[in-house]
Amino acid sequence: MKLLNDLDLEGVFLRTNRKVESGYKEAIIHKNQNFYYEKSAIMNETNQLQRRLKLRHVVAIGIAYMSPFAVFDTFGIASKVSSGHVPAAYIVVFIAILFTAMSYGKLVKKYPTAGSVYTYTKNILNPYLGIIVGWLTFIAYLALPMVNALLAKIYLSSVLPEVPGWIWIVGLIVVISILNIFGVELAASLNMIVVSFQFIVVVLFIYLNVRSILKGHEHFINLNELFPSGMEFFSIFPGAALLALSFIGFDAITTLSEETIEPKKTIPKAIIIVCSIGGIFFFTVTYFMQSLFPDVSVFHNIEGASPQIAYTIGGNLFLSIFTAGALFSVFASGLAAQVSASRMLYAMGRDNVLPNRFFGYLHPKFNSPVPNILFIGLLALSALFLDLTLATSLIDVGAFTAFSFVNICVITNYFRSKKPRSFGFTFGNLIGPLIGLCFIIYLWSNLNFESILFGFIWGLLGVLYLIISTGFFKKEPPKIDFEELEL
Template sequence: MATLIAESAANTPPPGAPASDGRSGIRLRRSIGLWQLAAIGISSTIGTGIFFVLSSAVPQAGPAVVISFVIVAIAAGLTALCYAELASAIPVAGSSYSYAYATLGEIVAFGVGACLLLEYGVSASATAVSWGQYLNEFFGTAFGFTIPEALAAPPGDGGYFNLPSVILVAMCCLLLVRGSGESARVNAIMVAVKITVLVLFVAIGLTGFHSGNLHPFMPLGMTGVGVAASSIFFSFIGMDAISTAGEEVRNPRRTMPVAIILTLVVVTVLYLGVAVTAVAAQPWQKFNGQEAGLAQILQDVTGSSWPATMFALGAVISIFSVTLVTIYGQTRILFSMGRDGMLPPRFAKVSPRTGTPVWNTLVVGSGVALLAAFVPLDELTDLTSMGTLVAFTVVSAGVIILRRKQPELERGFKVPGYPVTPVLSIAFCLYLIYGLHVSTFVMFGAWLAGAAAIYFGYGIRHSRLAQQPAASATAASATAASATADAGSAAGGEGEKAVRPVERS
């Protein structure tokens, strides 16, 4: 496959200034710092799983669900290191899509983009679905009334139309169109709340620790542990959300790797603490179908409603922040695909006032709201795991390919133990993919078939590579690379180096 010398990341402007993509001149504003970026990662992770996934994962693995979390944490940790290297080398919007574009070529990148859209869209829907459960738990314990189950429960689980999820998505979209910096600040506050709530759960829940609840530890064998691990993997998409913000981060080469690793450490410690506390405080058979399960555990342990009320309120805030960040990530992936010509130009437009892709936010919000309102929760979580695992596999492969093709490229972080680390990451991801249900593979195949139809019907004819002759691209790249180098020198070495995307044959 021939290669096209082209620029995929332009120079880093001063903090607060817009970031040019180096390709089309369309800009996103750099307004996000380290702690706000880490909050994005933590927010998109904590809540997508731990607040409701135990009700489906524990019946599959029993108390050994703790091992499932350990397996997933190892796989996510290996992948996080790969993300950290690529994020420091290619700090642009688009996450795995942009990395695949630079290392594996246009058609693979489009497929990865489709996986990411599935991952983020379905993940946002899955978390929004559970918002009504915790909202009812809070209303019930604090005020003595609840939203009718038909309007608050997940579809297929007693509900028909999940109204709270639609309201939640609308509020998130309203905040996102106001600007990424403002959204990040609000999100950082909500992350502090959710961490406090989970620490409170562990502190109170451990008072109800009963070793008898841990026996038998693995009632369904290692097969159950693997199946549970596959289904909960979607709860570790935080580092992917961080990489979608590459063009809106100040000093991305140093900030993004630190934020990714910080996110993984915080999330893993909290997840394991909550999982151990939950299965020790309640018999594993009671988790099956349990609504607002963690709040119920607190109420059973204390015999009082106030801890459950506080926890339910914290969960309401937490799930809001998760939905906010996952919708944010999806809009930035659409932005990158539109900018590359893979999707119509409207997806690459940003508001001149707020610097945000308003159209993308409206499109994503509509799709997420429809899924959350009408699709059962279990089907949503498995599809999210599939999209996440495929994207993680591509990122790990991208590290190996970029090391071989462009060893001279400046990297703010390098994967330790290369090439063993990315190879192990790929192996873990494939193992978890193997544990997913057959129906998930069928739905995922149908999604990819639809994506292929869009690519061959539109993207292949309108993409940037299709419209830019190789000779002119090379000349443009040389000019852009020179400008980048000059800007980097003036900014003390902060310029971003050129990356050579793979051209389709």
């Protein structure tokens, strides 16, 4: 076997992805129109993310990240905001968010790697901008474990008020961190079990709703009542803006591309499946809830309307089962969120945007980015000092940033593409992403001032880090042509 310095570099480029005897892989890095061999790209398979996830695993993680039980937490407020038309609001937000989901599907086919929107923006728009977008997006991945820890505290403290609340926060973060260290396949399998339990609880919830409607001689919402008429139709949109975050989760699975078998085929399919399951799930649950309680003003606390509904239709026994489902939802969402966040940090560490030795490290046995998992766990402990409102606003900023730039990247690709401008191509790569982007801009306009201010401060810190790490933009961030790497 010949050593690298005995090979013709031009021949190496033409034989990209050639496997050598030791199992190592070669990658050709394109920079400034020159091809050179990067030593850090030569790695043993045990030192890079391994493809183990199948479609069912990815879908389970996406649904868990989406946290289906959020539909219960938001029903009361959403019903008030939408004037009792929550199912219609979910239809609107599902259609709108589907365009962004399709944009993710297009980009993951081009860049099936762990970096998600950070990778897309870096390679399509600008390397520096990609880092800032990745920085802003990361705040959502970081905030979700905080939110889940806070929700666990709220749920469990209501059942066991004598136990200090901080124990539930620390306990959840420690458990999900340990489980994630043992590898993504274990996390995915656990999520499949937990998600299945949640769906069983929901089926029981719907059955009890239907029984109560029939027993109380109420009527199911018909097609004419589903959408408000006249000018009242526009009351749906504030509700849709509130409910848009229910669909966060389909985007997170793009960070699993490097650990998924046939990612160019599996991830886009999983994105549409997760989005569709979410849309059907949210509409179905709220349809029966709204049919039973068309006016949520009957509840003393509309923010806690769902537990009151659970008690009304099934008594204390079902309320206990319902609470268990909510806790399982929090656990699964926290597990999935940490998986996604650790993979995004790994991608940035591997690219030397963050210190490679720490953030780009993979455990040789578990094939998981252990330092990143521990780092995210430590940051999530800030939930001990934050409230639910602030933590939720962080998710808004990160998610809307990611959604915006994914659509912008697809639109940019449309104008760069040399393919014939057929109607189907134009709709899928220009009109659809524009519709998705307009809806996200509308969501931005509904954010409160505190959220925007915090997002601005967080983004400014990212800019300062970028200035320091690149010597006032004199050093260009590494840019890898992923299409040349083995997929």
